[in-house]
Amino acid sequence: MTIYAIGDVQGCHDRLEELLHAIRAASAEAQFIFVGDLVNRGPHSLATLRLVRSLGDAARIVLGNHDLHLLAVAQGIRAAHRSDTLDAILQAPDREELLDWLRRQPLAIFENGHLLVHAGVVPQWTAQQTLELAQEVESVLRGPQWVSFLRQMYGNTPARWDDSLQGADRLRCIVNALTRLRFCTADGTMDLTSKGTETELPGYMRWFEVPGRKTEDVTVVFGHWSTLGLIMRPNLISLDTGCLWGGKLSAVCLEDRRPIQVDCPQYQRPGSI
Numbered sequence: 685m686t687i688y689a690i691g692d693v694q695g696c697h698d699r700l701e702e703l704l705h706a707i708r709a710a711s712a713e714a715q716f717i718f719v720g721d722l723v724n725r726g727p728h729s730l731a732t733l734r735l736v737r738s739l740g741d742a743a744r745i746v747l748g749n750h751d752l753h754l755l756a757v758a759q760g761i762r763a764a765h766r767s768d769t770l771d772a773i774l775q776a777p778d779r780e781e782l783l784d785w786l787r788r789q790p791l792a793i794f795e796n797g798h799l800l801v802h803a804g805v806v807p808q809w810t811a812q813q814t815l816e817l818a819q820e821v822e823s824v825l826r827g828p829q830w831v832s833f834l835r836q837m838y839g840n841t842p843a844r845w846d847d848s849l850q851g852a853d854r855l856r857c858i859v860n861a862l863t864r865l866r867f868c869t870a871d872g873t874m875d876l877t878s879k880g881t882e883t884e885l886p887g888y889m890r891w892f893e894v895p896g897r898k899t900e901d902v903t904v905v906f907g908h909w910s911t912l913g914l915i916m917r918p919n920l921i922s923l924d925t926g927c928l929w930g931g932k933l934s935a936v937c938l939e940d941r942r943p944i945q946v947d948c949p950q951y952q953r954p955g956s957i
């Protein structure tokens with residue numbers, strides 16, 4: 685089975701259609717794993733959601749922070765941001781089916797030696813532990829308490845994972861690592877504010893450059909961090925190539941690591957948000 689991981693689409697539906705076309709030209713039976721942030725800030729979030737859902741069993745996704753943001757806005761828990769492009773989804777006749785489908789998606793997937801998450805993994809977590817912790821959040825999102833979970837999801841604390849964390853703090857820490865992490869310290873303390881490629885905060889580094897992180901034995905595939913661009917290392921693939929910002933939309937074949945990219949017009953100007 686040929687599987688392509690696909691980076692952050694963020695509502696760039698037409699670019700996604702072009703990318704899927706290019707992938708299928710290379711491999712007609714290809715399957716897809718999206719690394720999250722299907723929606724928001726780009727022009728066609730509704731069409732993107734419908735397209736990915738319509739792929740059925742051929743597509744899997746992990747949830748990103750913008751996908752969770754959509755769920756929270758739809759429940760009236762968060763106000764829409766001025767740069768949001770979610771209105772068409774919120775007004776769509778199939779809104780409930782789409783949102784119900786979205787909230788049942790995982791936050792981490794393991795596929796043939798690859799761990800796929802939206803943003804990152806703290807250094808203390810093994811791949812197996814990451815999947816188990818993701819499942820804790822997934823079961824809440826799929827269950828009757830999902831709206832109250834979203835109410836408690838926001839915030840940057842606790843900044844450091846501890847196995848003894850309980851309740852909302854535990855779930856928030858898991859969500860923040862999997863969907864928002866960029867920089868952390870060697871002991872896994874997260875900085876959830878810096879967005880560039882480097883941080884000047886002493887002791888903080890890119891999460892995937894923490895020496896001895898426990899996911900070094902698998903290939904972690906992630907999106908979220910558009911300023912990094914495409915990174916391919918033996919045990920790492922970074923896939924958000926700034927489609928939204930006038931970069932590219934990228935896919936990488938998990939079997940042979942062949943990248944396929946399409947160029948994107950600039951929908952948002954860097955620095956304007």
Ligand SMILES: Nc1ncnc2c1ncn2[C@@H]1O[C@H](COP(=O)(O)OP(=O)(O)OP(=O)(O)OP(=O)(O)OC[C@H]2O[C@@H](n3cnc4c(N)ncnc43)[C@H](O)[C@@H]2O)[C@@H](O)[C@H]1O
Pocket residue numbers: 749750752753762765837838839840856859860863879880908909910911926929953954955956957
């Ligand atoms: N538990 C939780 N707690 C809090 N919030 C939660 C949450 N769960 C979900 N959320 C939600 O998360 C949402 C987004 O938060 P934000 O903080 O707004 O978004 P982000 O995903 O961190 O950054 P962004 O989307 O700008 O990232 P990118 O790498 O593309 O871009 C990064 C920067 O790079 C810049 N950039 C891009 N391309 C560039 C280029 N070519 N040159 C220079 N700069 C560039 C851009 O200007 C941009 O500022 C919020 O709506 C919130 O509701």
